[in-house]
Amino acid sequence: MKTSDDHRLKGWFYFPESPANRVPGIITWSQNSGADLELIGGLPPEPQKEQANEWFQRSREFESDTLPSTIYGELDSGKKVCIWGAERRSYKAKMGSQIQEEFWHSSWVCVGAHVASADCREFRSFRVALDNLYYLTSDGRFGAPLWTQIEGVEHPGEKQEDGTYLCPFTLPVIGGYRAGWATGSIADTTYSINTYATRPWISPATEADPALKLSFMTNRRRRGASIELFASADAEVALIDDLSSSAEELLHRTSPLLGLMSLATFNTSGVESIKAQTVDGEEVSLLCYTGHQSEPDLYTEAGGTVFTFNDVSLGNFLEAWQRLTSGAQAQYAWNLVVGLIGHSPLMVEEHLSQVLAAAEGFDTWCLDGGKNTELKNRLIRLHDKLPAELKTQLQLDVEKWVDWAVWARHHVAHGGTKKHRDISNFYQLKIISDSVHLITYLAALSELRIPDEKLIQAITRHPRLRVLADRCAEIPKLPTAEDGP
Incomplete structure (x- = not known):
C-alpha cells in the first residue's frame, strides 16, 4: 500500500478499550492532507443530550472531552487497521438521539496490525x-537488446514485398x-x-x-x-x-x-x-503525512542526479552526516540547508532571509565556524571551500557578492536599512539569494568529498543548478555601494 496513492478503506472501528462498541466507517487517505475517518454513528463518549437540540455540526474546538486517540478497526478485507493520534473534527446529531455521523482526522494509518500508538516500541x-x-x-537490471532467431520467423531483419519486416x-x-x-x-x-x-x-x-x-x-x-x-x-x-x-x-x-x-x-x-x-x-x-510529496509515476528529469553512490558511498555519506549534525544546533542548521532545496517562496525577501540564515547556521554549527564571526567572513569561508576550478567556472565577484549579501540581510531583517541602496527590481535581490543558496549547497557537497569534476558537471549540466550558476556571473552587474543616495 503506497503513501503516494489515494486510498478508500471500509470497515468497522472502535476504541481499543471498548472493542464491543463498533461503528461502520470509511478511511480516506491522501498524501496531501492525511487520513479522514467518517463514521456512521459515534464512538464514546457522546455529547450531552442538551447539546443536541437540532441537526447540527460542531467543530472539535468546542469539545473538551475528546483528546487525540488511537482508533482500531477491521477492514472489509479482513486486515487490521489502526489510526494514531486521531482528532475528532466534528459530528452530527439530532435532538434526543445518539450521534448520527462523526468525523476524525489523523496523520498516521497503520494497516496490517493493531499497535497502541505511533510512539509504541513495537x-x-x-x-x-x-x-x-x-x-x-x-x-x-536491463541489458542491451540482442537480435536473435525465433522459430517461425522467416527472413528476420529483411523487408518483404508485402511490407513485412520482422526483427526478433x-x-x-x-x-x-x-x-x-x-x-x-x-x-x-x-x-x-x-x-x-x-x-x-x-x-x-x-x-x-x-x-x-x-x-x-x-x-x-x-x-x-x-x-x-x-x-x-x-x-x-x-x-x-x-x-x-x-x-x-x-x-x-x-x-x-x-x-x-x-x-x-x-x-x-x-x-x-x-x-x-x-x-x-x-x-x-x-x-x-510527511509533507514530502511523492510522484513516482512522473518522468525523472534528464541530468537530474548530481552524484551517485559511485561518487560517495552510503557509509561515507552517513559518516559525514553524523559529523556535520552532531554539535549543538547542528541538526537544525543542516535541516535548514537541505530543507530549502526545492523550496520556492512567493516573496524573494523570504527566500533571501532563509538562505542567508542557512549559510550562517551551516558555517556556525556544522563547520564549527565560531559564534562571533561576522556574516561576511562566513560567506567567504563557504566560498573558499570550493575547488579552484569550480570557482573559476562560477566567475563570482566575491567582494561585491559578500557586500551585497550582508546589506541584503540587514535590509530584509530590519525592514530597510539606514545605508539605503537603490533596488530597481526584485530580480537584483534574487541574484543575491540564488547565489548564496548555490554556494552553501556546493560547500555542503564539498564536505561529502564529492569529486571536483562532478561539482563542475553539476553547475554546467544540471537544469536548476545551471540557472543558479548564471546568477553568480551576474553579481558584477549589480550597482556599487556608492550608487545609492
Whole structure:
C-alpha cells in the first residue's frame, strides 16, 4: 500500500478499550492532507443530550472531552487497521438521539496490525521507498537488446514485398530482489539500500508451463498486449542489535536519507511507501503525512542526479552526516540547508532571509565556524571551500557578492536599512539569494568529498543548478555601494 496513492478503506472501528462498541466507517487517505475517518454513528463518549437540540455540526474546538486517540478497526478485507493520534473534527446529531455521523482526522494509518500508538516500541525495521533513489545506484537490471532467431520467423531483419519486416530480439533482465546493494550505519542504526526488478512468477504451475509465466506478465488492453518491466530501490532502516523501536522514531531516522536525496538531486524527494515489521513478525503498511510529496509515476528529469553512490558511498555519506549534525544546533542548521532545496517562496525577501540564515547556521554549527564571526567572513569561508576550478567556472565577484549579501540581510531583517541602496527590481535581490543558496549547497557537497569534476558537471549540466550558476556571473552587474543616495 503506497503513501503516494489515494486510498478508500471500509470497515468497522472502535476504541481499543471498548472493542464491543463498533461503528461502520470509511478511511480516506491522501498524501496531501492525511487520513479522514467518517463514521456512521459515534464512538464514546457522546455529547450531552442538551447539546443536541437540532441537526447540527460542531467543530472539535468546542469539545473538551475528546483528546487525540488511537482508533482500531477491521477492514472489509479482513486486515487490521489502526489510526494514531486521531482528532475528532466534528459530528452530527439530532435532538434526543445518539450521534448520527462523526468525523476524525489523523496523520498516521497503520494497516496490517493493531499497535497502541505511533510512539509504541513495537517495530523492528522500516522499508522506505523514496523518489529517484534507484538512480543513485548503478545496479543495472536491463541489458542491451540482442537480435536473435525465433522459430517461425522467416527472413528476420529483411523487408518483404508485402511490407513485412520482422526483427526478433531478446531483452536481458536481471529480475528479483538484491539486498544490501549499499550499506552504512550511524550510532545504533543501520541503513541498507535494496534493489528490485520485475521477474516472472515462480510456482510449480509456471515452471511446468512457461507460457503461463508470459500470461501472468501480459497486460491485455483494447489497443493490444503489453508487458511492463521496472527496476526500483528502497531503503531499510533498522536498529543495531535488533532492538525494537516506535514508528515515530524509525521515521525520524529516515532524515539522513531524505537529506541525501535532496543533496543528490537538488530537489525534494517524496516518500512513495513505508513498510514495517512488528516485533511479532507482522508485515504492515504505514501511511504517514510527511509533507514530502511523492510522484513516482512522473518522468525523472534528464541530468537530474548530481552524484551517485559511485561518487560517495552510503557509509561515507552517513559518516559525514553524523559529523556535520552532531554539535549543538547542528541538526537544525543542516535541516535548514537541505530543507530549502526545492523550496520556492512567493516573496524573494523570504527566500533571501532563509538562505542567508542557512549559510550562517551551516558555517556556525556544522563547520564549527565560531559564534562571533561576522556574516561576511562566513560567506567567504563557504566560498573558499570550493575547488579552484569550480570557482573559476562560477566567475563570482566575491567582494561585491559578500557586500551585497550582508546589506541584503540587514535590509530584509530590519525592514530597510539606514545605508539605503537603490533596488530597481526584485530580480537584483534574487541574484543575491540564488547565489548564496548555490554556494552553501556546493560547500555542503564539498564536505561529502564529492569529486571536483562532478561539482563542475553539476553547475554546467544540471537544469536548476545551471540557472543558479548564471546568477553568480551576474553579481558584477549589480550597482556599487556608492550608487545609492
